Amino acid sequence: MNENNPFSAPSRQSPAAIVLFLIKFLKITVRQAWPALIPLLVGTRKLDFSDWYVYALIIGVAAIYLFFSIFSYLRFYYHLNEGEIVIKKGVLTRTVVNLPFEKIQTIDFKQNILQQVFGVVEFAIDSAGSKKQEVSLTAIPLHQAEALRQFILDEKKQKATGQVEEAKSEEAISHEDSLILKLHISDLFKVGITQNHFKSFGLMIAFSFWVMDQVRKITQENDFGEEEIEETVVNYANGTLFFWLLFTLFLVFIPFVISLFSTVFRHFNMQLSLSKDGLKLTSGLFNKKQRSTTLNKVQATAWGHNPLQKLLQISTIKIYPASSASIRLKNILTIPGGKEKHVNILLENLGLGSKDAQFKTHQISEFYYKRTFWIVGIIPAFLATVVSFWNWSFYSLFFCLWPVLVGSTTYLQYKKWKILVNENILRIQFGLFGLHNKIIFWHKIQAVKISRTPFQNKYGLANITFYQAGHQIKVPYISIGLAEHLQSYALYKIESDQEGWM
Amino acid sequence: MSEVEDTLFENADIDIQALPNVATSNFNPLAGNYFWVIFFRANLIFLALSIGFFIFLLQSGEVNGIKIWAYLIGGFTAFWLFLNIFLPFSFRKKGFSIRERDIIYKSGLWWTKIIVIPFNRIQHCEVQQGPFSKIFGLKSLTVFTAGGGSSDLKVNGLPDNKADQLKEFVLTKITNEDE
Structure with missing residues (x-):
């Protein structure tokens, strides 16, 4: 460990953090409670601003927010220990986070407008953990953040020097990319045909509704009677089988073609190759995409x-x-x-x-389908049949098909x-x-x-x-x-x- | 370990039967005090919810008749009794174990769960203290794995100093394992 660690003593963030915390709390409240807040501002049950208690309420809430912001700031400490960063935080619930340097993947600086005004950055450490557990310091003065990052990276490098050289010798061996697979147009058409077309089917339905809406708007503007148009459509529809054929074809065929072509474009010239850096997947005609690991x-x-x-x-x-x-x-x-x-x-x-x-x-175990058959199949179907029998009489016997469906599908799954x-x-x-x-x-x-x-x-x-x-x-x-x-x-x-x- | 009809696979380089079994390792129970944390928390939540529910019913004025009220109150009391009988039993089933190379946590009375994380797969760890636990001088230790979320492990109800000791122990383990 570096002897002269300038960050060994626990220190607070920049006081600007108070403001940033305050805004963060407000944002969270608004994001989570906006459905409840809207009726208070507009509508029949809105707050009457001539009443004193409204002001008391607002001042009270503001005081709580201010209290939490100030204490969040006062009780937030960070320092660098032997090979790790330590953060102590929390107003009611105290939390101590220890993150060893080796676990750090990347360090990012982020700055929103307010942070720019205060001359501070958010010091965000990605440790490949879950999002809410990532370590982040909200307000660190820029020069200090840079020193902190440099220090951590230096420490990390010192520990990893042995591994770096090993990796280099490996590099020399395989320098060229080797192609693992490449998809041809014919493959892509196969993909387009066999994929799930429900998504584009849904899009198509949405599109039809949009078209109908537009037609309605136009007819209103042009002073056609709405009924007139509907009548013609209905007459036409009733009159000809042709219309329905066309309509069905439209609903089935167009989505199919759309997803077929979008698939071909998206995966156009797809190649998977192996290089010294690992796997690389490239594809796309209009938007080139590359993914690697x-x-x-x-x-x-x-x-x-x-x-x-x-x-x-x-x-x-x-x-x-x-x-x-x-x-x-x-x-x-x-x-x-x-x-x-x-x-x-x-x-x-x-x-x-x-x-x-x-x-x-x-x-x-075979209990996999037997158990599911009873719990998900028979019992709910039995209950549903009994409950609905009074209203629907013998139609409710259709519920008996449910266990058959559940039983057969889970049996197939069990077999696989x-x-x-x-x-x-x-x-x-x-x-x-x-x-x-x-x-x-x-x-x-x-x-x-x-x-x-x-x-x-x-x-x-x-x-x-x-x-x-x-x-x-x-x-x-x-x-x-x-x-x-x-x-x-x-x-x-x-x-x-x-x-x-x- | 219960019987298995046949081996996991042929030509194993080790005897799989002889590997230490997780289920039979020595589990430490959680600190006895922690039961009261769970107890107060559960009862407080239950109390708050039932008070809210009854106020809502009274205020809406839709429920009339002494009989219905008797059923409602009877039902709530029965549930409350069940909750408080259930809690000590389920508490006794919670436990953790620190082995040479991993940490184990088990829980559940009827729906049981046992999760193991080897030290060399831990990303970082955290010690926490909630307001209730503070009264009893307890802390909790959470160990985090990469990718986050579902595979993290939390040990509640550790005495103050033991939690910190354990954290130190895990930290030295995870930094040593990396070399």
Whole structure:
């Protein structure tokens, strides 16, 4: 540790923090309570500003806010300790945060208008934790913030010098990007055909409503009677089957074409390549997009297909890099329309072996569908039938279809569920009509949870969840023995891991 | 450990049966005082909610008749009794364990849950003290993992000094593991 640490004594932020806290509290209140506040300002129950109690109320609220802002400032201390930053804060609930320098991913300065006026910055530290747990100092004078950042980065570097050289020698070996896969136009058309078209169907419906609205507005402006137009439309519609055919075609065909082309444009010339920096995915015709991740940061890899995709022999491949929960979805590398061989090449490059490597297969318990059949299927359907029988008489027997639906779908899911295990890898298989795969290294797990319902306790069953950085895998209804073995082995692999997981 | 029909997989480099089992490790109960924190908190919330509910009913004037009131009050009392019988049992099920390389927390009377985080996967940790816990001289320790949220682990009801000790311990563990 550097002997002359200028930040070793606990210090407060700039007093400007009081104002910034005040504004932050106000923002939070307004954001959460605006539905309640609006009726107070407008409408029938609005506050009468001639009453004294309104002013008392406003002054009271303001005093509370001021009190909290001042005390938040007074009770907020930060300092740098042996290899870590320590923050003590909280008015009613005291919190002490310790963040070791090695865990720091990035340090950002942020400045809004007020912070510019006061000449302070927000000192935000990203530690790959959840969003609300990130460490952030609201008001630090700029020069001090820069010194603080420099100091932390220097300390961090000193610790990591050994690792840096290692990484350099690796660089020299593989310098060129190697192409893992490339999607051709024909692949993209397959993707466009087989994807879910419900989204564009919804857009189409919204568009139709918009058009109808416009037509109505025009007719009003032009002094056509509204009925007149409606009448013509209705006559026309009743008169010809042709209209309905056209209409249906419009609703079905147009969304299909829209999503087909948007898919082709979006994924145009998609390439996944491997370089010294890791994986890189580029695509797009109009908007070029590039996503990348280092190999070390890859947490899980998934591939799978729906029945249509299976027919055309393509799968969707997803690569999950480590990320904080808030930006998780943005970070996933998604490759639609990969082929068998692509999956294999990718897995090999990630060190996960081939798709057909040797695994021991385990299944989930049949109670998975039996239990769901009763709890989600039979019981609610029975209750619904009984309750509605007085009003709907025999129509309520339609509720009896519900258990059939629940039972058959969960049975299909039960049949698909598989847990494949070998020395280094955990792989799961699941799906309803399609089949999906997820594959992870044991040592890339960071926490394991076993949870059991009273029913599962009675029948020796359990659910197990494997947590990764920004990703998780849950396996339902396995025997408690298997769950404990999976847990013990995962812990053994994590705790003896030398490579790191992100 | 309960019986498993067959092994996890063939050719394991270690004996998986012989690995230390999480469920049977030595669990430390939470500090006895912490029960009162839970007790007061639960009862206060219950009291506040029921008072609010009854004021609302009285003010709306829609509920008439002594019978309905009797049912309502009876129901609330029954729930209150159930809550206070349930609390000590569920409290006894909470516990944590510090092993050589990981930290374990378990909870739940009927719906049980047990979560394990190895020290070399902890990002940082935090010691907290709420207003109730302060009266009893208790603190809580939260350890955070990367990616945040669902996989974090919180141990409540630790005596003041023990919480700080534990935090120091975890911190030295997580910085050492990194080297």
